Amino acid sequence: MENQKSSSSLKAVIAVLAILLVGSLIYIFKMTSDAEVVKTELKSTLTEKESVMKDLQELKSTYDAAIAENTSMSDELILERDKVVNLMSDLSKSKGDVNSLSKYRTQFNALQGNMKVLMAENDGLRKQNTTLTTQRDSTVVVLGETKRNVEALTGQNEELAKAVEIGSKLTVLNTRGSAFRLRSSGKQIETDKASRADVLRVNFTIAENAIAKSGDKTYYVQVIDSKNNVLGDKKSENFGENTLTYSFLTNVKYENKTIQVSEDLRGKDFAKGTYYINIFDRDILVSKTSFVLR
Template identity: 60%
Template sequence: MEGQNNNSKLKAIIVILAILLAGSLAYMWKMSSDAKTTQTTLVTEKESVMKDLEALKATYDQAIAENTSMSDELIAEREKVVKLMAELEKSKGDVAALSKYRAQYRELEGKMKNLMVEVETLKKENAGLVVERDSTVKALGEQKKFNDTLVIQNENLAKTVEKGSQLTVMNLRTQAVKERSSGKLVETERARRVDKLKVCFTVAENKIAKSGEKTYYVQVIDPKNNVLGDKQTVNFGDQTLTYSFTTTTNYENKAVDVCELLAGKDFEKGAYFVNIFDKNELVSKTSFTLK
């Protein structure tokens, strides 16, 4: 009987130990499973925080690329994100650390949102300034065109006034004459009788011309191409004029007749040419013939 009791006790102990072993194994399996689940969750959370930080950095990169006046501030905030990403990469990924990184991410995200609002406001203001600048440039361009047109018109008007203010010499006529002892001049066509040439012309009326003394250069050329009279020369820039005589009249914007006598002797037979110059500009010409 005593042996049977001992066997029964031994069996009971074995059963208890088996139950305890099974419980321990079950507990250990559960702990291992929970640890794996926790580790997987921590890895997933770490990857999630890293992706959020990468997205945050990409947002800053895009905003910085737009090169606004806030670029320096945006760069500083991006560097904070980059630093936090480096710290997260090195971390072991425990619950406390991930909670800290998640909290820092939210803080950086809030700052980013505020900065993006400022960036958008600044972009709108810049867009308005660009439109205003373009309008100003356009207006200035139109004003320049208008001014250029006025300059051209004024230049043309000045040329017109200058041209209109030039004096006109007309009715140029030359007489070959013989002066009698009484002083009377008798017109003749005979070369041997001529001792003077009478050159007359009219300066026409011009209300816009400049009044005052006006000098003309008279050039008389004989049949042998000689300049008669004084044969003086005058330079006008790179041009030289040889003239017979000059005549000066006081011009007062009204028509005025001018007559001068050119004395000579031994006049040749043939064609003579008479030219009137206003400085170096030929303003009138005529010819006559002596027999």
């Protein structure tokens, strides 16, 4: 009888243990399954966080490249780029739960939409700038060619003006000096003796020049004796920083044709030696000669 009770108790204990074992196995299986689920969800969450972060980095790189082009939209692009940078900072600090990642993904999508709109506008501005730059470069080329042509024409005009100026100057030639003795009858006899000379005569020719300006011309005649004395009036005229002492003035009415000029310089006691005659147009020496009295 006792053996029966003992056997029944043992069976009861075994049954309880069996139930506990089954329960433990079920619990362990459930815990293992839950852990796998959590592990899978965690891995998925981390993958999504990395994906969002990568998308944000690409978005930032797009803005950086557009900002580097320095268009008129740079301020707007910088503002949007800063929003992306701030969202990247927040995402980096987040724990990465499903709800927050969903929020970040939504914000990324909104920023990406803004980016597409801004990039389209920026591309349009860049194309306009390219067109304007091409037009500007073409204008610069045309202006450069025009400037060179103007400079060439200006140079030619200056050279032509100089040529005309040079060509329009009168040429004084055949300048000659001589001495004459005056008789009581008024007759003049040429002499080369200083003691007999009463008059020194200066002759010169003004050549024909069709492009010269006609009208009254004044020449300053300077006669210098062998003792380096200026004969005649000995008047002085200032031309800027230059001063000219001359013997007499001769005024000529020039009409673009060859004209002979003859002027006399009266005197007495002329010295022997070489006499020098210089003819000036203002302070410019235009002709000279010399002669000797013995």
